[in-house]
Amino acid sequence: MLLSSALITLWALTTTACDLPAHIQRRADKTAITNVHVYDGTQFSTDLKTVVIVGGLISSAAVTDAPTVDGQGGYLAPGFIDSHCHLTSCSFLTPLRQYGITTGLDMGTFPYSSLKACRANGATDVRGPGPAATVNGSAISGLPGYPTSDFIPNSSAAAKFVAKRVVDGVDYIKVFLDPAGPDAQTLSALVSAAHIAGKLVIAHATTVADYQKATAAKVDILTHVPVDAPLDAATVNAIKSNGQRVVPTLFMMKSILTNTGAPPNFYVQNAQESLSRMYKAGIPVATGTDANNNPFIPANPPFGESLHEEFELLVQAGVSTKDVINGATSIAASTFRINDRGAIKLGQRADLVLLGANPLTDITNSRSIKKVWVQGVSS
Structure with a gap:
């Protein structure tokens, strides 16, 4: 198939530079966002309200003596979460924040310590898995700098891979599914070891066969959607029964298909239709972009802006505007077990985005960003 090498050579990126954003303001001890x-989580309030931030958290404290920000009738939403990006430079945190993204979930920057170096007060929060698990001969195994000592040719190696990532302190485990492997037994061993260690497993899956393998092994999250054929009902039902979730990255898949000269109907008939079938079945959809700057892959979604492109493609695939917004807030937070964000509730992180217009009536209004707070720090 003409797409195979281009589509599977995805998304393993390397080191991160520590060039943190310089525009972040100091967090105020107390702030009131009025009007x-x-x-x-379902709708925006019809009446105008005030949200108080104390020490970076949503608070019930009185407005008295709090510096105020007049929202001027705008729409206050939880900060957006990009559930799939490749943060190879801390400088990418700047466009993420500018486009309302207060949490970026990396999917393959290594070493993990370079990602941790991007964490700073007021900067978009980042999480990641370190290197993705793979095998010798896969599309990503020969990339410059890839840690060949971490290949998982068998079940024993898979368990050791997880143990090393746990020592590194990673937030979750990523596995790259490829025709070369890992095989079903090795993948199952990886999932088992990760779950024993209390770690989620995210699988790179771009074909129906990848989805079936990941479903059989009961990985927690499937990222991307098949481009070779639409998912069949049995696989969709198995995903639903397993309680698995999906991060479809439609913008990335559409861009790759376009840039590699795939038949024009592949995106709608295979990628979009697969997502539509999962959504109609009630499978939770978290929103991710696969934003990256790797010159060796056929598509580079821009950091920040591509999330809003993803919103529009999700709506075109039949996802409601409410579920699109939730996919980048509460659904993303619950999918990755980040329980301190994703909603505007007492005690939650004050990760917030102020919009000038209602995205539930028109998803393009997600771009009408007036102000962003990350843990109470405004930009």
Whole structure:
């Protein structure tokens, strides 16, 4: 198939530079955001409300003596979460924040310590897995700098891989599914070891066969959608029964298909249709972009802006505007077990984005960003 090498040579990126954003303001001890319609996970309030931030958290404290930000009738939503990006430079945190993304979930920057170096007060929060698990001969195994000592040719190596990542302190485990492997037994061993260690497993899956393998092994999250054929009902039902979740990265898949000269109907008939079938089955959809700057792959979604492109493609695939916003907030937070964000509730992190217009009536209004707070720090 003409797409195979281009589509599978995805998304393993290397080291991160520590060039942190310089525009972040110091967090105020107390702030009141007034005159805003507040999102409750279902709708924005019809009346104007005030949200108080104390010490970086949503608080019930009185507005008295708090510096105020007049929201001027805007729409206050939880900060957006990009559930799939490749943060090979801390400088990418700047566009993420500018486009309302307060959490970026990396999917393959290594070493993990370079990602941790990007964490700073007021900067978009980052999480990651370190290197993805793979085998010798896979599309990513020969990339410059890839840690060949971490190949997982068998079940024993898979368990050792997980143990090393746990020592590194990673947030979750990523596995790259490829025709070369890992095989079903090795993948199952990886998932088992990760779950024993309390880690989620995210699988790179771009074909129906990848989805079936990941479903059989009961990985927690499937990222990307098949481009070779639409998912069949049995696989969709198995994903639903397993309680698995998906991060479809439609913008990335559409871009790759376009840039590699795939038949024009592949995106709609295979990628979009696969996502539509999963969504209609009630499988939770978290929003991710696969934003990256790797010159060796056929598509480079821009950091920040591509999340809003993803929103529009999700709506085109039949996802409701409410579920699109939740996919980048509460659904993303619950999918990755980040329980301190994703909603505007007492005690939650004050990760917030103020919009000038309601994205539930028109998803393109997600771009009407007026102000962003990360743990109470405004930009």
